[in-house]
Each structure stands twice: as structure tokens, then as C-alpha cells.
Amino acid sequence: MPILLVSSCDLCRIVADNLTRQASIGVSTLAIGVNTLNSDAGKGNYARLVLLHDNVGKVLVLLPAAKLLNLVSIWRETERHLQPVKGDDVKRFFSQNKLLSREGQQKLFSLPLFIDSAFEDQDMLDVIEPYSSLRFTADRSWYVASMRSIRMGLSVSDIENVQPQGDDETVITHAVERFTALRIRQRLEDTLGLPSLAPTTQKIIMLRSDPAAGVDRLVPVVKVDPSLSAQVMSWSVSPYYAAPGSIQSIDDAIIRVLGFDLVVNLALGIAMGKTLNLPEDTPRNQTPYWQQAVYTATLAERLAKKMPGDIRPKPGLVYLAGLLHNFGYVVLAHLFPPHFSLLSRYIEANPHLRLDYIEKHILHVTREQVGAWLMESWSLPKEIYNGVRYLNDPLNPKADAYAQLIHLANHALRQNGWADGPVEEALDCDVLAITGLTQAQITEEIERMQDDSDVLQDFSDSLASH
Structure with missing residues (x-):
């Protein structure tokens, strides 16, 4: 039996753990990104281990650590639309205590394996899984019976060499x-x-580009936009600005609390985002x-x-x-x-x-x-x-x-x-x-x-x- 086949209960627990952790720190610390693998792990025989899945099941991929995994190559060769497993699930998958032992690492390769053609004849591979930081040395005898060789890794130079030229x-x-x-x-x-920019946005851009512009020109622009006016008032009473006293008007919010720069920048950011x-x-x-x-x-x-x-x-x-x-x-x-x-x-x-x-x-x-x-x-x-x-x-x-x-x-x-x-x-x-x-x-x-x-x-x- 392959190890680490995550059940639906496991997945629910993973999601619940992540939501609890996010709530406890007040801001999400989940992000797409791991170590760049530009150090020694990205060179030589280091192989990056990737977990993919589809409705048939899970598979493993081994390719040169720093290269891009070209999913289209796998789809074309296997006729399976394999997708990457979500990052936090990958981390849980490869963080099992069993994978700290050689026996567990060998058993991992009972899953089907696609290996980049650069590695197909190598006897030993130094393996790294970046989400969990799992590292071990894999013997070719562990996976030779279940592997399939595919050219699927692209280097940065491979990508750059096919880019169009010009401005x-x-x-x-x-x-x-x-x-x-x-x-x-x-x-x-x-x-x-x-879409074209709204008239209010165009006026704000003109104010942002004019070094002589000031609050006297900004206040009328804000006042004619109800949504922007409400947002400015909301910002001005935020604890972040800790304004003394009550805010009586748009003029008060801009002049006494927020200032020209902040209102222009936030208004422009929102306007751009709404386009x-x-x-x-x-x-x-x-x-x-x-x-x-x-x-x-x-x-x-x-x-x-x-x-x-x-x-x-x-x-x-x-x-x-x-x-x-x-x-x-x-x-x-x-x-x-x-x-x-x-x-x-x-x-x-x-x-x-x-x-x-x-x-x-x-x-x-x-x-x-x-x-x-x-x-x-x-x-x-x-x-x-x-x-x-x-x-x-x-x-x-x-x-x-x-x-x-x-x-x-x-x-x-x-x-x-x-x-x-x-x-x-x-x-x-x-x-x-x-x-x-x-x-x-x-x-x-x-x-x-x-x-x-x-x-x-x-x-x-x-x-x-x-």
C-alpha cells in the first residue's frame, strides 16, 4: 500500500488547522512561495520532488531542482490532466514522521513516478521537497520499476531564449x-x-501629477463622489490614525487627519482596482x-x-x-x-x-x-x-x-x-x-x-x- 494517501477527514483537518492559525495571528501567513533553490540545492544532482494528482490518483515527479515543471509536457505524454496539490496539503503530506526513515522514503516510491530525462540513468539522487524541507538520497532501485522518463524541466535560459524581442x-x-x-x-x-477610467479617477490622476495641487482642489473632487466621500470618512475615524476629537466633514477628514497625499493615493488605488x-x-x-x-x-x-x-x-x-x-x-x-x-x-x-x-x-x-x-x-x-x-x-x-x-x-x-x-x-x-x-x-x-x-x-x- 502506498503511504500518505490523505483522506477526506485529513483534508478537513488541514483546512481547519490553517483557518485557526490565520485567525490567531490576525493576518494570513499562507502565501505562494518557497526557498528559491538558487543555492547548492539548485545545482548538481539535486532533484525537486513534486506531488500531482487527478481523479485516478497521486503521482510523484522528480526534476532538476531549480527548473520549471512544464505541466503541459506531462499532460501530453501521459494523457492525464494532472494538477499540483495545494501547498499546505503538500507540506502535511511530506512532513510525516515515516518519511524521516529510509524505509519510509523508499516506500514513498510505491506511488507512480515521472522523472525528468536528465535523471533517468543516474544511480543516486539527492531529493528535496521545498514546502516541507524534506531532504534525502534516493537509490535508483527504489523507483526504477515504477518510473517513466519525460523531458519536463525548463531552465530560466530555456524560457528567456524563446521570448519575443522589442520594447x-x-x-x-x-x-x-x-x-x-x-x-x-x-x-x-x-x-x-x-474599460476607460471614470471622470473622478482622471481628475485624481491630474492632481497626483500636478506638483502644485493641494487640498483645496482635492476636496471638491472627493465631495462629488459619494463612494469616495464615505471611504474618506471611514479612513479618518480609523484607530490607525488616532485623530483627536470627532470628524465633522470631508474637509476636516482630509485637512486635519489624512492629508492630501494619502487621500489621493488611496483614492487612486481604489479607482484603479475597480476598473x-x-x-x-x-x-x-x-x-x-x-x-x-x-x-x-x-x-x-x-x-x-x-x-x-x-x-x-x-x-x-x-x-x-x-x-x-x-x-x-x-x-x-x-x-x-x-x-x-x-x-x-x-x-x-x-x-x-x-x-x-x-x-x-x-x-x-x-x-x-x-x-x-x-x-x-x-x-x-x-x-x-x-x-x-x-x-x-x-x-x-x-x-x-x-x-x-x-x-x-x-x-x-x-x-x-x-x-x-x-x-x-x-x-x-x-x-x-x-x-x-x-x-x-x-x-x-x-x-x-x-x-x-x-x-x-x-x-x-x-x-x-x-
């Missing part, structure tokens, strides 16, 4: 023409079926969209204020860039609905790999490219779209402090289970040096956010409700 608009056009029925004519933004619906078939265990947006914006802004004064960017614009850093993800779901479910399954199957590489493999365009391009076409400030575009490439000559701060904030949040993406063991020391920040400062701000987690979660929920 972002050329890449986006190529992706849209390849993966949809659209054929681009005239201006790209005229053909994608994206498109959040996708439904997302990776399971994913950090909720608005939670990740608020936490990234909050941490990035706080880090900006810690930077030396001579290189410090505008904290308000840093906050807005953080709030919108993942907007391209929603745009991808809008542009490529038939392929978005496939993208979600690939993210689940490859939690060690950068999300932009997975998107390049599936769609040939990334959320950062399409999000930044759209923000530029909507005339948002350059600091915003540039910060979003290069957050995964903070040492690029075109990257600035906005991209570098979003990068640091996002990666620090991943280490604490508050954002999706692969987890680096340490933050990039070159990016820290450029920004003048230290690991100690970032750790201090993370601890402050833990203290504020209830308020930040309430804030995230209020944004999600709109």
Missing part, C-alpha cells in the same frame, strides 16, 4: 496576438477591451490581492522615510507604487482568461521560481510589463510605472529608488509569509547599499507592522470591499 509595447502586442483572437490595429490600448474585477481561478493559498497591496505600500513607504535625505524619494508616491505594484496581475487575468487558470496551476507547481519567469513561459509577457505600460498610457506619474516595471530588476540602469524600495518591501514580506513569490534567504545587499538601508531597519519595520497587523488587515478588507 514592452511590442512584447505585449505579440502576446495579445498570439494568445487571443485580437489582431492589433491602430493604438494598442484601443483594442484590448479595457477590473479580481480574477477567480487564482493559485490556492495566494495572499489576497489587497492585503499584499496594502502591506507592500505600507512597508515601502516606511522604508522610504528611513533613507538618507539626499536620495529619499517622495514617500507618498512610493506608497502609491506599492499599492499598485501587482495591478498587472489583474490585467493579465482580463486579457488572457483562457490561459489564466493554466498560469495559476504553474505557479502552484513551481513555488521556487520567480513569477515573471512563469508568466513569460505561459504568456510571453509579465504582469510588470503590462501593468506599467497601462499606467503610462493612463498618464500616471513616471515614478509609479517605472517603480512597478523594474521591481524585479532593481539593479537595471532604468530602475530607480521606487523600484528598489518596492523590491525590498516585497521580498521582506515574502520572508514573513505576507506576499507571494520565491523566498530569498537574504535581501540583495547591493540594493540595500544603493538605498542606504540596512537589514536591521527592515526587520524593525516588519516588527512594527506585526504590531499593526489588525489595523492593516481591516484596511485591506475595506479596500477589498470596494
Whole structure:
């Protein structure tokens, strides 16, 4: 009998345990992402162990640790639509005490096994399962009778070598023409079926882009939008701002409590978020969209204020860039609905790999490219779209402090289970040096956010409700 066939009761208990844990800490620590496997575990003979399943049953997969698991290769070769098992279930599956013994590890391979062709003739494999951190050495004799060899691992260079060349608009056009029925004519933004921005949003963008704009021009814009007015009043009485006395009016809320920058940024973030619906078939265990947006914006802004004064960017614009850093993800779901479910399954199957590489493999365009391009076409400030575009490439000559701060904030949040993406063991020391920040400062701000987690979660929920 194969070991570790999780029953329906086991699955219910897993879900209940996760919900209890989330409730106890006030914020979800479930996120899509594990160690990047860029260290020794990603080299040599290390094999990543993956658990897949379908209505027939479970199977194991072994492929080079750092490579992308190409699910389509398995589907094509096996004629089975095998799917990745949810991350927390995988962790429970491979954390059994039985798997600490050689006997248990050998018995694991009574499950059917698909092995990457790179390993088919090797006598011994150093195996790693990243969700549970299980590691052991497997003897070929354990699995040779049940294995099937398939070429299914793709390296980062394999993915990069087939990407279209050109600027972002050329890449986006190529992706849209390849993966949809659209054929681009005239201006790209005229053909994608994206909704136009509401008049209030357009006015807010103009205010955000005008360095001379102030509260006197913002208050009339807020007052004519009932939904925005209600939200501003709700923010102003939040315990997070601890305003003395009662709030009597919109003017009072903006002038005395919230300020121009915060109201403009939050209003614009909400307005952008309302232009498109959040996708439904997302990776399971994913950090909720608005939670990740608020936490990234909050941490990035706080880090900006810690930077030396001579290189410090505008904290308000840093906050807005953080709030919108993942907007391209929603745009991808809008542009490529038939392929978005496939993208979600690939993210689940490859939690060690950068999300932009997975998107390049599936769609040939990334959320950062399409999000930044759209923000530029909507005339948002350059600091915003540039910060979003290069957050995964903070040492690029075109990257600035906005991209570098979003990068640091996002990666620090991943280490604490508050954002999706692969987890680096340490933050990039070159990016820290450029920004003048230290690991100690970032750790201090993370601890402050833990203290504020209830308020930040309430804030995230209020944004999600709109």
C-alpha cells in the first residue's frame, strides 16, 4: 500500500488547522512561495520532488531542482490532466514522521513516478521537497520499476531564449496576438477591451501629477463622489490614525487627519482596482490581492522615510507604487482568461521560481510589463510605472529608488509569509547599499507592522470591499 494517501477527514483537518492559525495571528501567513533553490540545492544532482494528482490518483515527479515543471509536457505524454496539490496539503503530506526513515522514503516510491530525462540513468539522487524541507538520497532501485522518463524541466535560459524581442509595447502586442483572437490595429490600448477610467479617477490622476495641487482642489473632487466621500470618512475615524476629537466633514477628514497625499493615493488605488474585477481561478493559498497591496505600500513607504535625505524619494508616491505594484496581475487575468487558470496551476507547481519567469513561459509577457505600460498610457506619474516595471530588476540602469524600495518591501514580506513569490534567504545587499538601508531597519519595520497587523488587515478588507 502506498503511504500518505490523505483522506477526506485529513483534508478537513488541514483546512481547519490553517483557518485557526490565520485567525490567531490576525493576518494570513499562507502565501505562494518557497526557498528559491538558487543555492547548492539548485545545482548538481539535486532533484525537486513534486506531488500531482487527478481523479485516478497521486503521482510523484522528480526534476532538476531549480527548473520549471512544464505541466503541459506531462499532460501530453501521459494523457492525464494532472494538477499540483495545494501547498499546505503538500507540506502535511511530506512532513510525516515515516518519511524521516529510509524505509519510509523508499516506500514513498510505491506511488507512480515521472522523472525528468536528465535523471533517468543516474544511480543516486539527492531529493528535496521545498514546502516541507524534506531532504534525502534516493537509490535508483527504489523507483526504477515504477518510473517513466519525460523531458519536463525548463531552465530560466530555456524560457528567456524563446521570448519575443522589442520594447514592452511590442512584447505585449505579440502576446495579445498570439494568445487571443485580437489582431492589433491602430493604438494598442484601443483594442484590448479595457474599460476607460471614470471622470473622478482622471481628475485624481491630474492632481497626483500636478506638483502644485493641494487640498483645496482635492476636496471638491472627493465631495462629488459619494463612494469616495464615505471611504474618506471611514479612513479618518480609523484607530490607525488616532485623530483627536470627532470628524465633522470631508474637509476636516482630509485637512486635519489624512492629508492630501494619502487621500489621493488611496483614492487612486481604489479607482484603479475597480476598473477590473479580481480574477477567480487564482493559485490556492495566494495572499489576497489587497492585503499584499496594502502591506507592500505600507512597508515601502516606511522604508522610504528611513533613507538618507539626499536620495529619499517622495514617500507618498512610493506608497502609491506599492499599492499598485501587482495591478498587472489583474490585467493579465482580463486579457488572457483562457490561459489564466493554466498560469495559476504553474505557479502552484513551481513555488521556487520567480513569477515573471512563469508568466513569460505561459504568456510571453509579465504582469510588470503590462501593468506599467497601462499606467503610462493612463498618464500616471513616471515614478509609479517605472517603480512597478523594474521591481524585479532593481539593479537595471532604468530602475530607480521606487523600484528598489518596492523590491525590498516585497521580498521582506515574502520572508514573513505576507506576499507571494520565491523566498530569498537574504535581501540583495547591493540594493540595500544603493538605498542606504540596512537589514536591521527592515526587520524593525516588519516588527512594527506585526504590531499593526489588525489595523492593516481591516484596511485591506475595506479596500477589498470596494
